[in-house]
Amino acid sequence: xxxxxxxxxxxxxxxxxxxxxxxxxxxxxxxxxxxxxxxxxxxxxxxxxxxxxxxxxxxxxxxxxxxxxxxxxxxxxxxxxxxxxxxxxxxxxxxxxxxxxxxxxxxxxxxxxxxxxxxxxxxxxxxxxxxxxxxxxxxxxxxxxxxxxxxxxxxxxxxxxxxxxxxxxxxxxxxxxxxxxxxxxxxxxxxxxxxxxxxxxxxxxxxxxxxxxxxxxxxxxxxxxxxxxxxxxxxxxxxxxx
Ligand code: PEP
Numbered sequence: 035x036x037x038x039x040x041x042x043x044x045x046x047x048x049x050x051x052x053x054x055x056x057x058x059x060x061x062x063x064x065x066x067x068x069x070x071x072x073x074x075x076x077x078x079x080x081x082x083x084x085x086x087x088x089x090x091x092x093x094x095x096x097x098x099x100x101x102x103x104x105x106x107x108x109x110x111x112x113x114x115x116x117x118x119x120x121x122x123x124x125x126x127x128x129x130x131x132x133x134x135x136x137x138x139x140x141x142x143x144x145x146x147x148x149x150x151x152x153x154x155x156x157x158x159x160x161x162x163x164x165x166x167x168x169x170x171x172x173x174x175x176x177x178x179x180x181x182x183x184x185x186x187x188x189x190x191x192x193x194x195x196x197x198x199x200x201x202x203x204x205x206x207x208x209x210x211x212x213x214x215x216x217x218x219x220x221x222x223x224x225x226x227x228x229x230x231x232x233x234x235x236x237x238x239x240x241x242x243x244x245x246x247x248x249x250x251x252x253x254x255x256x257x258x259x260x261x262x263x264x265x266x267x268x269x270x271x272x273x274x275x276x
Pocket of ligand 1: 043
């Protein structure tokens with residue numbers, strides 16, 4: 035069984051003072067998580083400070099996005115994967131539905147970002163997920179399969195795929211366990227090596243149930259990763275934490 039991976043995406047929340055949550059999280063986890071990879075992805079300007087705080091502890095630091103450019107380039111406002119790695123990131127989320135919706139990033143661009151992350155030695159977390167109309171039309175599995183084919187690079191390097199139904203993100207109800215299981219099985223059939231995470235409305239109250247679903251290798255967590263107590267409760271509810 036793959037080592038579970040639980041990633042917190044702070045999005046554009048959390049200021050300098052909130053980096054203290056990383057220390058509180060490490061203290062809350064104690065030695066219980068040697069068998070789980072736990073990651074916090076703060077806004078990119080805080081990655082270096084977060085990595086310094088996390089050094090030597092049980093939490094790794096990740097980025098929420100990277101440029102498709104591998105080398106230095108005239109890309110105003112962008113940050114390369116190599117720069118993120120230099121700042122202390124070890125993971126990089128790519129293709130989050132908010133990037134897809136707000137920045138028009140789709141298959142080829144997401145794949146290029148994942149490849150840039152891999153080239154810089156980062157572990158990409160490639161997000162895929164159906165919209166509500168796709169789910170209601172019975173096309174969730176097909177939509178996710180298409181996104182995986184387009185956006186996930188062929189590689190032997192470590193990589194994670196996060197299944198995040200767009201309609202569940204920021205809401206209070208994940209899909210039914212059987213619905214999550216069906217999508218994860220379809221993703222597993224396409225990619226036998228990647229860790230497959232579930233994301234969307236994961237919290238302390240439902241994490242254990244989600245971690246028990248076949249082919250769920252961990253979680254991508256938004257709101258509930260902002261407070262150390264909630265994120266620690268999610269991580270500690272994984273059977274591998276025991
Ligand atoms: C997310 O945005 O990736 C996410 C999973 O958000 P939330 O956990 O808040 O639903």
